[in-house]
Amino acid sequence: MNTILILGAGKSSTFLIDYLADSCGPKGRTLILADLDLDAAQDKLQDRSGTRASQLDTQDEQKRRTLISEADVVISMLPAFMHPLIAADCLELGKHFFSASYESGAMREMRAEIDRKGLFFLNECGLDPGIDHMSAMKIIDEAKAKGEEIVSFKSYCGGLLAPESEDNPWKYKFTWNPRNVVLAGQATSRYIENGELKFVPYHQLFKRTETIRFRGLGDFDGYPNRDSLSYRQVYGLEDIPTMLRGTLRRGGFCKAWDVFVQLGMTDDSFQLEMPQGTTLRQFLNAFLPYHPELSVEEKLAELIPDLDFPAFEKIQWLGFFENRKLPKTKGSPAQLLQAILEIDWELQPEDRDMIVMQHLFEIKTSEGIKKISSSLVSFGQDSVHTAMAMTVGLPLAIAVDLFLDGKIQLTGLHIPVIPALYEPILEELGKKGIGFEERIH
Amino acid sequence: MNTILILGAGKSSTFLIDYLADSCGPKGRTLILADLDLDAAQDKLQDRSGTRASQLDTQDEQKRRTLISEADVVISMLPAFMHPLIAADCLELGKHFFSASYESGAMREMRAEIDRKGLFFLNECGLDPGIDHMSAMKIIDEAKAKGEEIVSFKSYCGGLLAPESEDNPWKYKFTWNPRNVVLAGQATSRYIENGELKFVPYHQLFKRTETIRFRGLGDFDGYPNRDSLSYRQVYGLEDIPTMLRGTLRRGGFCKAWDVFVQLGMTDDSFQLEMPQGTTLRQFLNAFLPYHPELSVEEKLAELIPDLDFPAFEKIQWLGFFENRKLPKTKGSPAQLLQAILEIDWELQPEDRDMIVMQHLFEIKTSEGIKKISSSLVSFGQDSVHTAMAMTVGLPLAIAVDLFLDGKIQLTGLHIPVIPALYEPILEELGKKGIGFEERIH
Numbered sequence: 106m107n108t109i110l111i112l113g114a115g116k117s118s119t120f121l122i123d124y125l126a127d128s129c130g131p132k133g134r135t136l137i138l139a140d141l142d143l144d145a146a147q148d149k150l151q152d153r154s155g156t157r158a159s160q161l162d163t164q165d166e167q168k169r170r171t172l173i174s175e176a177d178v179v180i181s182m183l184p185a186f187m188h189p190l191i192a193a194d195c196l197e198l199g200k201h202f203f204s205a206s207y208e209s210g211a212m213r214e215m216r217a218e219i220d221r222k223g224l225f226f227l228n229e230c231g232l233d234p235g236i237d238h239m240s241a242m243k244i245i246d247e248a249k250a251k252g253e254e255i256v257s258f259k260s261y262c263g264g265l266l267a268p269e270s271e272d273n274p275w276k277y278k279f280t281w282n283p284r285n286v287v288l289a290g291q292a293t294s295r296y297i298e299n300g301e302l303k304f305v306p307y308h309q310l311f312k313r314t315e316t317i318r319f320r321g322l323g324d325f326d327g328y329p330n331r332d333s334l335s336y337r338q339v340y341g342l343e344d345i346p347t348m349l350r351g352t353l354r355r356g357g358f359c360k361a362w363d364v365f366v367q368l369g370m371t372d373d374s375f376q377l378e379m380p381q382g383t384t385l386r387q388f389l390n391a392f393l394p395y396h397p398e399l400s401v402e403e404k405l406a407e408l409i410p411d412l413d414f415p416a417f418e419k420i421q422w423l424g425f426f427e428n429r430k431l432p433k434t435k436g437s438p439a440q441l442l443q444a445i446l447e448i449d450w451e452l453q454p455e456d457r458d459m460i461v462m463q464h465l466f467e468i469k470t471s472e473g474i475k476k477i478s479s480s481l482v483s484f485g486q487d488s489v490h491t492a493m494a495m496t497v498g499l500p501l502a503i504a505v506d507l508f509l510d511g512k513i514q515l516t517g518l519h520i521p522v523i524p525a526l527y528e529p530i531l532e533e534l535g536k537k538g539i540g541f542e543e544r545i546h
Numbered sequence: 547m548n549t550i551l552i553l554g555a556g557k558s559s560t561f562l563i564d565y566l567a568d569s570c571g572p573k574g575r576t577l578i579l580a581d582l583d584l585d586a587a588q589d590k591l592q593d594r595s596g597t598r599a600s601q602l603d604t605q606d607e608q609k610r611r612t613l614i615s616e617a618d619v620v621i622s623m624l625p626a627f628m629h630p631l632i633a634a635d636c637l638e639l640g641k642h643f644f645s646a647s648y649e650s651g652a653m654r655e656m657r658a659e660i661d662r663k664g665l666f667f668l669n670e671c672g673l674d675p676g677i678d679h680m681s682a683m684k685i686i687d688e689a690k691a692k693g694e695e696i697v698s699f700k701s702y703c704g705g706l707l708a709p710e711s712e713d714n715p716w717k718y719k720f721t722w723n724p725r726n727v728v729l730a731g732q733a734t735s736r737y738i739e740n741g742e743l744k745f746v747p748y749h750q751l752f753k754r755t756e757t758i759r760f761r762g763l764g765d766f767d768g769y770p771n772r773d774s775l776s777y778r779q780v781y782g783l784e785d786i787p788t789m790l791r792g793t794l795r796r797g798g799f800c801k802a803w804d805v806f807v808q809l810g811m812t813d814d815s816f817q818l819e820m821p822q823g824t825t826l827r828q829f830l831n832a833f834l835p836y837h838p839e840l841s842v843e844e845k846l847a848e849l850i851p852d853l854d855f856p857a858f859e860k861i862q863w864l865g866f867f868e869n870r871k872l873p874k875t876k877g878s879p880a881q882l883l884q885a886i887l888e889i890d891w892e893l894q895p896e897d898r899d900m901i902v903m904q905h906l907f908e909i910k911t912s913e914g915i916k917k918i919s920s921s922l923v924s925f926g927q928d929s930v931h932t933a934m935a936m937t938v939g940l941p942l943a944i945a946v947d948l949f950l951d952g953k954i955q956l957t958g959l960h961i962p963v964i965p966a967l968y969e970p971i972l973e974e975l976g977k978k979g980i981g982f983e984e985r986i987h
Contacts, residue, residue, distance in 0.1 A: 293816050295816070303835075303836060304810055305810065305833075306749075306813055309849075332816075368747070369749075372747055374733070375733070375734050377743070395740060395744060410851070
């Protein structure tokens with residue numbers, strides 16, 4: 106068992122490819138890297154021994170299945186909706202499957218068949234989901250082993266900028282899919298706090314922030330993220346009184362972003378068409394009540410009573426009070442906003458990104474409540490070798506490497522919440538400099 | 547041509563059935579009333595000459611088509627999603643079709659075939675849509691005939707309570723589908739004001755109200771309703787600078803309803819399950835931020851800074867600050883809220899409802915801007931003979947009656963925006979006491 110197939114040679118695959126391509130020579134493995142863009146795939150492999158690139162349109166079922174047939178393990182770095190299709194091919198052709206994406210319902214329906222065929226399918230083995238599960242479960246399992254009770258668990262993660270690249274008032278640029286950033290949080294967030302179920306609608310989300318601190322990096326805004334309640338079962342914490350998972354932005358980002366949310370400018374539910382030549386100022390005005398005399402600035406201040414200067418400055422920096430033209434005039438409000446932001450929040454070649462993750466535990470011990478914070482900070486090298494690509498790709502690469510080395514000996518459908526997975530993977534991540542700093546308060 | 551088939555004998559069909567059943571004897575017509583509930587249908591017909599009831603499960607295609615085959619004109623009072631199915635049957639079997647619902651895309655696809663077969667299909671011939679179109683187009687066509695230019699048209703409609711039945715602080719009870727009332731406004735509202743396109747997201751909608759006055763009835767809140775922009779074309783007002791269609795509630799209703807919107811309690815996008823025995827107070831608390839000391843009332847006041855006593859009193863009257871148990875604990879927040887309101891906002895047998903509609907025109911004439919307001923107020927008799935059923939059912943009944951009498955001689959797919967339709971229908975409505983009071987300001 107020594108042939109690896111990676112589907113997708115995009116930006117987030119860089120570290121994954123390097124780690125596994127480097128292993129081919131020493132470990133006598135074969136790596137096939139398949140992408141629609143053959144040049145890009147060849148570029149990433151750099152003729153390393155045992156590796157080859159292959160041109161693949163994933164819709165070409167025959168070619169796809171031929172490639173999968175050649176492999177022992179298949180890693181899908183394709184868009185999430187493709188995973189069930191690839192996983193179904195793997196199931197039929199008897200191949201092991203790896204992804205960094207959420208384990209879907211479609212994947213769970215394959216569970217019995219995966220078991221029956223003795224295959225190993227691993228999902229959620231990237232950053233978030235991935236490193237979050239592994240680092241949290243290590244602390245949870247340790248506490249449980251000591252007979253301690255976890256009474257509160259909050260976990261936050263963010264893909265942001267290294268401080269020296271925070272050169273705009275938002276302290277933000279796109280290091281990830283812009284559309285996902287613009288639409289972030291549109292599902293009602295659910296969590297539990299001190300035994301009280303809490304539901305946060307989208308238009309309250311960016312007001313419902315908590316300040317999260319990282320040593321030497323300062324303050325971040327954390328807002329609750331989707332359905333934290335379902336993670337009680339995933340983590341074996343069914344009766345925990347407080348459980349919240351959230352997303353991090355730089356301090357002040359959420360208050361300014363909330364202006365767009367309040368205006369309705371992140372709305373993706375309908376299509377509009379602004380006249381050609383519409384300015385950002387006019388676009389903003391379309392979300393403000395009509396007034397015969399008040400200026401756009403005055404109407405905005407009236408609509409958002411708690412608008413402060415730091416938030417105003419961020420909106421202003423994007424050009425919303427000027428006569429700059431809309432880069433896109435037809436689409437949903439969210440699509441028009443995204444087109445504006447893609448210009449102003451573009452990651453520059455020399456920019457370095459930053460991944461921050463923090464777990465906050467409150468654990469009942471025989472000596473009272475122990476508070477643990479466990480923090481990960483990871484910096485990118487440049488706009489290609491990002492911390493995002495590293496922290497998403499390395500856990501998956503390591504999992505595949507350990508599996509092929511026989512150091513992970515599991516079958517069935519898994520996410521990395523069991524010691525047999527998280528212990529060896531976290532150990533290797535540590536060697537690569539991806540580790541958590543734990544503090545007991 | 548003298549056989550009428552009415553599909554659906556529900557509450558909103560009462561006046562429609564009476565009008566057409568009464569016409570059977572004098573005009574030698576046959577009326578078939580089909581409903582799942584045969585007793586209800588028989589009850590409504592009261593053995594009037596020429597009428598008969600028929601039991602019909604609309605999913606029973608064979609029986610449905612047999613009934614349609616017997617008729618010359620078919621009136622669908624079924625839920626809106628059924629109309630295209632019934633219309634397709636009518637098209638195939640060569641029958642004329644009438645409904646009070648919106649003309650759907652599916653219906654428009656049938657247009658060429660309707661024309662080819664020389665059939666008459668009429669939709670949007672109820673209250674809103676229906677009377678609104680007819681009464682507005684009369685004023686619009688008159689102005690155009692005089693060479694005047696309509697520069698502003700706002701149109702509001704509401705299904706409310708007669709003043710003597712306004713015996714709760716909301717001055718509201720359900721006179722129409724409760725689910726539609728709870729979810730009202732969840733599509734982004736779009737209109738144009740003084741040439742400026744305006745988009746209003748749901749969470750701003752109930753703040754963006756205009757006060758609308760009716761002589762002798764006092765103040766109402768009007769909020770913009772869905773896509774007013776598309777009506778520019780329907781009414782032949784493509785270049786109008788101001789065009790808005792809206793919904794009316796009693797003054798003060800919107801500010802209190804907005805509290806539920808802000809909390810996220812009208813959210814229908816996810817399912818929750820509250821523990822058995824959860825109180826309304828605890829349900830409200832689930833939408834408030836956690837605080838170790840503040841009361842539910844204090845947290846609510848903090849979340850909704852402009853909460854005033856009239857709004858607070860309305861929420862309080864529903865029992866949200868008490869330990870009353872939730873009538874339903876599993877479903878979307880909107881479904882749980884609806885279950886509460888269905889108890890407190892239930893129309894009592896002696897209650898009378900009220901329909902209010904007002905058009906506000908600004909018309910450029912040779913003498914300057916002329917302002918016209920045209921208002922309709924209609925009262926129900928009791929909780930069965932509602933103004934809602936009367937104003938929805940009579941326009942449709944009259945249209946069918948006129949068509950069978952040969953006084954409407956049209957073929958093709960229509961809504962009542964042309965004089966050949968609105969003139970005779972408005973005239974008959976006037977004889978039934980449904981008329982507009984026009985004032986020039």
